[in-house]
Each structure stands twice: as C-alpha cells, then as structure tokens.
C-alpha cells in the first residue's frame with residue numbers, strides 16, 4: 001500500500017438506482033412520470049444563452065423569494081441547494097457536530113449513513129417496528145441530532161404530525177431535520193411547526209411531486225438563525241450552487257399551483273388503484289403515502305421477480321436485498337399505462 005493511502009478519506013458511497021437510457025419502464029427512482037409545469041419548458045425556450053457567461057446569483061434570490069411567498073415565510077427562512085441531497089448534506093455538516101450519536105431509523109434513506117460516515121459523525125439507527133413504523137419513543141433520549149424522512153423511504157409510511165411534534169419537543173437541545181421529499185403525496189407537513197420550535201428544519205425537493213429531478217433543486221425551511229448557519233457553511237464551500245437555468249425553472253414551477261396539485265392527485269389515484277391490483281395478485285403492500293409502493297409477495301422470491309421484471313419485461317423497480325427488506329421491492333408510481341404493463345407482467349408471473 002502506498003504511504004499516501006493512509007491520509008486519503010475513504011468512503012462507501014451511496015448507490016443510486018440505475019438510470020438506463022434505452023427505452024424501459026422506469027419505476028425505480030421515484031421520479032415523476034409527468035412533465036414539469038408548462039411554464040418550465042417555456043422559460044427554457046426563451047432563455048438567452050448569453051446570460052451563461054456570467055455567474056448565477058449566489059443567493060438564488062428569485063427562487064428563494066418564490067418559495068418564501070408560496071410557503072408564506074420570510075426569505076431569511078429559506079435555503080436552496082442542488083437537490084435536497086445537497087441541502088441535507090449541508091445540514092449534516094452544519095448541525096451534526098456533537099460527540100453524541102445522531103439518530104435515524106434503520107430502514108430509511110440510505111444516504112444518511114453515507115453522509116454520517118463522510119463527515120465522521122457518530123450515529124445510531126433506531127429500528128422501525130415489525131410493521132416498519134417509526135417508534136417515536138426511541139428518539140426520546142440523549143443524542144447529537146435527529147433526521148428522518150416523512151413519509152419514510154422506502155416504506156412510504158407517514159408519521160402523524162402530532163408524533164413528529166413529540167419527537168421535536170423531546171429534543172429541544174439538538175437539531176431535528178424532517179426530510180419531506182414525499183410530503184406532497186401525504187398528510188400535513190411539519191412546516192406549520194417552524195415558528196413553534198427553533199430546533200426544527202424541514203427539507204423538501206423539486207425532484208418528486210414537482211417533476212424536476214433532472215434540474216436538481218431542493219430547499220430547507222427553518223428560522224432565520226439556522227438558515228444563516230446553513231448559508232455560512234454553503235459560502236465556505238461553493239457560492240454558486242444553483243445554475244441560472246435551475247433558478248429560472250424553479251421559479252416557474254412554483255408559480256403553477258394548479259398544475260402541481262392536479263399532478264399529485266393523478267399519482268395518488270394511480271397509487272391507490274395499483275395497490276389494490278397488486279393485492280389482487282397476492283402482494284402485501286405497506287400503506288404508502290408517497291409516490292411509490294413498498295411490496296412483498298409471500299409465495300415468490302422477490303429478488304428473482306425483480307430480475308425477471310428487469311430482464312424479461314424491461315421494467316425497472318428498486319430492490320436492495322439488505323437486512324429486514326430482502327423480500328421487498330419498491331415500485332415507483334408511474335402513469336396508468338406503465339402500471340398496467342407492470343401489472344400485466346406480474347399477473348403472468350404469479351400464474352406460473
């Protein structure tokens with residue numbers, strides 16, 4: 001081994017879902033099957049490339065303002081970044097600097113562990129119960145900070161806001177981050193608790209309900225003090241995180257509330273219908289409130305089914321094979337046609 005090896009930061013990276021470029025049915029990374037709001041295409045078509053010779057606004061002011069108006073908070077309460085992965089990573093760096101362990105569920109977004117390791121933050125995982133539910137009492141103990149998604153991923157289970165509040169209220173000495181990547185498909189957001197709890201940060205994204213995973217826009221909403229700390233960390237890292245195109249497109253997407261709400265309704269309807277159909281084929285589905293379905297089948301090896309879907313039908317779903325979820329796949333809710341293709345294949349598969 002070379003001498004310099006010992007001074008290199010070695011990390012185990014996050015493994016994203018596959019991004020095949022051939023025509024396949026892609027139900028593996030929770031993207032939205034519908035296009036972004038029409039205003040987004042319009043703004044792209046009218047954009048003057050000459051603008052790109054200049055750096056973007058480092059504050060992404062227009063986008064911050066659009067989000068502040070939409071959520072009825074002040075601009076000092078909004079932080080934006082290159083997808084919520086960027087925002088969450090910045091939150092880990094900024095807020096999780098205790099010797100005590102940061103807490104998050106054992107079955108959850110696998111990036112949390114990656115950031116904790118990257119930044120050398122101690123952490124402990126709180127096992128979700130046998131029904132994959134987050135147990136709030138597990139978080140009522142000394143810790144260095146808390147993060148969990150609501151709804152949780154990959155289970156899709158939503159934790160009622162009163163339970164989220166209990167976790168925040170029991171942890172006033174540390175920062176609690178609620179990762180609401182899928183909240184638009186679910187119940188109430190923790191945003192309404194921002195004024196009441198100065199230790200709360202809510203993180204959301206344009207990647208799921210707003211159909212803009214490829215544009216990379218995420219944001220955090222909190223009180224001005226915590227947002228200031230995030231901005232200080234960001235400006236110590238890279239001042240120009242959001243491209244001009246992302247800022248302009250993001251603003252357009254936020255403007256079109258009606259399109260946004262219709263899109264969510266379509267996905268929820270398809271989700272509920274697909275859950276029933278999967279049930280008819282003998283699958284057990286968790287009661288997802290996100291844009292995906294976490295499912296298992298008592299009679300089939302789910303890994304083999306995942307491979308058959310991919311190789312025989314060119315339908316991609318997500319499979320991890322990790323502890324406690326070896327027998328589960330996660331299916332993103334696509335269009336009705338995409339789900340029909342999936343269900344058609346599975347119907348044949350379960351009759352074999």
Ligand SMILES: *Cc1c(COP(=O)(O)O)cnc(C)c1O
Nearest residue numbers: 083084085109149181205207218
């Ligand atoms: C998709 C997802 C994110 C990150 O999305 P970005 O595309 O980086 O905004 C964050 N948290 C969870 C739980 C997710 O599922």
